[in-house]
Amino acid sequence: MDIKQLRALLAVAETGSVTRAAEALHIVQPAVSRQLKLLEEDVGIALFERGRYGMELTESGEILAQHARRALLELDRARSEIQPSNAQISGIVTVGLLPSTSDLLAGPLLDEVKNQHPAVNLRISVGYAGYLRDWLESGEVDAALLYNPKATPTIQVQPLLEESLCVVGPWSAQLSSDRSIALADLAAWPLILPSAGHGIRNLLEQACPGTGMKLNVVAETNSMNVQKNLVVRGHGYTILPSIAVTEDVARKQLGASPLSDQELQRTIVLALPNTRRIPMAVRAVASLLEREMKLAVERGDWPTARWISD
Template sequence: MEMKQLIAMVTVAEVESVTRAAQLLHLVQPAVTRQIKTLEDELGVVLFERTRHGMVLTPAGEVFLSHARRALQELERARSELTPAPGEVMGLVSVGVLESLLDVMVPTLIDSVAEKFPGVELHLLSGVSRDLQQWLDDGIVDVALLYNVADTTSMRVKPLLNELLWAVAPPKAGLLPTEPSTWQQVLREPLILPIVGHGLRTLIDKARADIPLEPKIIVETNSMSVQKQMVLAGRGWAILPAAGVARDVQQGKLSGAPLSEPSVSRSVVIGLPRAARVPRAVEAVATELLQVSRRLVVTGEWPSATLLDSQ
């Protein structure tokens, strides 16, 4: 099994086309086809179904893809770490970020890492907390921002902060960050909520359990961006983390207020694998996540958030 075969396999899986993969890899199409076929022969399984709509991974291909990506990532990390300048932190770091934290955290994190650690290459993947934790266990990401999780046998966490959930509405509703909104008020509005089983939905359902009002749910989705778009369109209200809507509220696109009676919060943590050796670049980025979150809370860019004592 050769590295070029793994690269060909991963590229074809990502673009679902041998022709497009060949273009990206600057190879002729038969060369890519040959590498895939050789890999399949060596493994004794079929990795792709050749359909008229493109190359589709088989179940065996799905399993092998995660291992191939991890192997290539580890090889790239080893190459980076073996040739650093004296005292310089170098390497590839894959960071998993909750969708709700993309706006508030990612721009500042990118700028900060580029300034302090120019030898570090960041790969950013977004998802829900459950998926990010699985990616951490699988080695797809090196460090992840998660919520409401504790140490496990495969993961250690560093607490960051607690943040409140907000009621989010169109601007004409006039919600203000300085004036909490009660559940009685929110539950009288049509709601766009996360799907059942989503971590935020669990928090929402638990908080409203003792309130004698049934919510008028018009849409359920696992996408925060869909929730915000529907609120922007005036279809209803949503309940979202403050970090996910702070910029929209500041710009007047949405109005928002912390929920009260009862208030609802989630804890945001950094997750790291329980590995015998964590690369210097990963530790550096994890430390920077701590520092960036502190600055954002202190400056008010991360509203309704309270730093935890461990910082």
């Protein structure tokens, strides 16, 4: 098993065709076919099968492809870090952003990375906190924004800001910023929430025993956009930070009222891995991300957020 074989595996998996994979790799088609044959002989099992849409990975192929992506990413990172000590900061840095923060932070962060560290290749992944934590621990992201986690043997965290949550409903529900709602008042309300194990859902589940209520969850989705669309269509209400619905409220598509429960605040932290070396490029990008977040709070672009980092 070698790098050429793994690149051929991923190219065919992504294109669904040996011909298109050869074009993407800038080699001839028989060379790709040979690499796949050698790889299948090495692992002793078929990695592809012919499907409706071309070459499709088998279950074993999916497993190998998942590990191959991580291995090649680590090699690319290593290659970019091997440089003279007086060279500019460079490398591949993948940052994980929460869906509610991505619109606010992605553009300014990319601008600053380009301006200050043009040799850094920035990649941005967006996902709920549960996914981001898994990706951080597995090495798929180098740094991530999470909420409310404590430091563990696998990750180190730096609390950055606290943010209140709000009840979000259709515009016709007449929710407003000057009308607060207690969690206990939501007992009979149909709620659309992320699945168990994700940040805001965990906050709500932990607060419920104190109110004696059980959440009336009518739909679960791990997409913030789907959450909001279902609310707009009248399927129920959801719980989100105000930053996630600022534009929707301005367009009169959604309404939002703050939750009055003090414990229902999320603390956003910058998380880095404890189990591997943190390259200079990652530290540089993490510093820029922290700076952009602080500036957003100071400008008033992050409603209900309070900066708590030193």
